[in-house]
Amino acid sequence: MGTTLVLGLGGTVDYEVRWDAEVIGALAVQYGIRRAELTTMAPIVDERSLVVTILAFVLDGAGGERFVESSEVVKQFADRFTTEITLGGTGVRAGIALDRLGIPSVQHLVSIDDHVRRLMPASISWVSSATGDTLDPHLIVQYPPGTVIRFDDGEIVSPSSNRLIFANDPPNRSMAIAPELGDALTEARAFLVSGFNTMQDEALLERRLTDLDAALEHLPADALVYYEDAGFYVRRFAERIWAHLLRRIDVYGMNEDELQEYVDRPVDLLDPADVAAALLAAHRLIPVPALLVHTQHWAIAVGPAAAGHRDAVASAVQMAATRFRLGDGFTASDFEATALLSRSARGEDVVEGVERMITGAAGVPAFRIDTATPTTIGLGDSFVGGFLVVHAPVPEPQP
Structure with a gap:
């Protein structure tokens, strides 16, 4: 078995704006x-159209990711707020979560600049397909529950907290595969694939998937492949992913937004029967060994291999909860402390109900966390990092 965790496929530079309802x-x-x-x-x-979209998401208490015609729109909006520059992308944030526990990883990047060089943890090495420095920031908007926005013909109030992502990122839309990826995969215990969701050229996507197929030939047969859906800008492109990768994917992850898009209906996340029906429908569409859906209330895997991932799902929920309550600055002891917190009673009811209805399902309820400053950015990415903790190489004992 390999000795590294390889995470990809694209990283980002994120402009995280501090929410200000008055400015909005x-x-x-x-x-x-x-x-x-x-x-x-x-x-x-x-x-203007960016603000319209943000208000619509806030009204529904929903999260999502949307394409912006120009990076200048992102920069113009971010300049109106207190903004923190961070690193994003599913692989990078998963790697940062792993770094908090002292677990190193190898990243596959498609863009690079001084922000990446400055902010990437020392435990993370990388291979990159970038041929020069570029900066196309992703706007990250995190809004709290109960935020009130007043405008000319009334007001809206958010029913819950959530996060929004807006970007125009040519390197991630192109998603060039680094020639060195195959060599990096030779020693991999696990490989995270995510990021194809932002591509918009179907012919180019097909070429990139063919390049990835070639790199995967170097991956050990016993290595785990985790695919995180992350919400396609062009939904039908998911079928190209399935054509190339389903035979190799061990765990296919998604959040509740993506689940509802695939089953083409709203899902009551607190109704065990409705959740079970949606999970089965999604698994029929995406017949992988383990289909894993993570939400604010629970995480549940279904499929023939789901039960074997229960410990990894528990670790994933613990990692996301730790980030939710503490942000990026948590420690290994903070991660352990999260495990002592109480669970969501309604989440427990859903997990118990789904496990009764679906043979072999493996679920873990979310933790019950009360905080005035929740972090909703990157929770799915941290969840993936937590899942991979279980697959991290065990350090060699020191003499």
């Missing part, structure tokens, strides 16, 4: 935005 409300008034025009599906071509 003032922009809504400035642009004459009306409640009736709020939608999450219209093209984002300028700052």
Whole structure:
């Protein structure tokens, strides 16, 4: 078995804005935005349409990721707020979570700049397909529960907290595969694949998947392949992923937003029967050994290999909860302390119900955490990092 964790496929530089409902409300008034025009599906071509989309998500208490016509829109909006520059991308944030526990990883990157060089933890090495420095930041908007935004024809109140991602990132849309990836995979215990969701050129996607197929030939047969869905900009592209990778994927992860897109209906996340029906429908569509769905209430895996991943799912839930309550700055002892917290009673009910209804299902309820400053950014990424903790190489004993 290999000795490394390889995480990919693309990293990002994130502009995390500090939420300010007054600034958002003032922009809504400035642009004459009306409640009736709020939608999450219209093209984002300028700052006005960006604000319309943010307000629509807040109204529903939903999270999501959307394409922006220009990175300048992202920069213009971020300049209005206190903004922290961080590193993102599923692989990078999963690697940062692993770093908090002293676990090293190898990243596959498609872009590089001084922010990446400065902020990447020392335990993380990388291979990169970038041929020069570029900066195309992702805007990360995290809003709290109960936030009130007032504008000309009324107000909206968020029913829950969530996070939004807006970006125009050419390197991640191109997703060039580094020639060195195959060599990196030779010693891999586990390989995380994510990021194809941002691609918009089907012919280019097909070429990148062919390149990835070639790299996967170097992966040990007993290595785990974890695929994180992450919400496709062009939903039908998921079928190209399945055509190339389903035969090799061991665990296929997604959140509740992606689950509901695949089953094409709302899912009551606190109704065990509705959840079970949705999980079975999604697994029929994506017949992998373990289909894993993670939500704010529970994480449940279904499929013939699901039960074998119970410890990894528990570690994943613990990692996401630790980030939720403490952000990026947690320690290994903070991670251990999370395990002592109480669980969501309603989440426990769903897990117990689904496990009764679906043979072999393996679920873990979320922790019950009360904090005035929740971190909703990167929870799914940290969840993946927590899952991979169980697959990390055991350090050699020191003489």
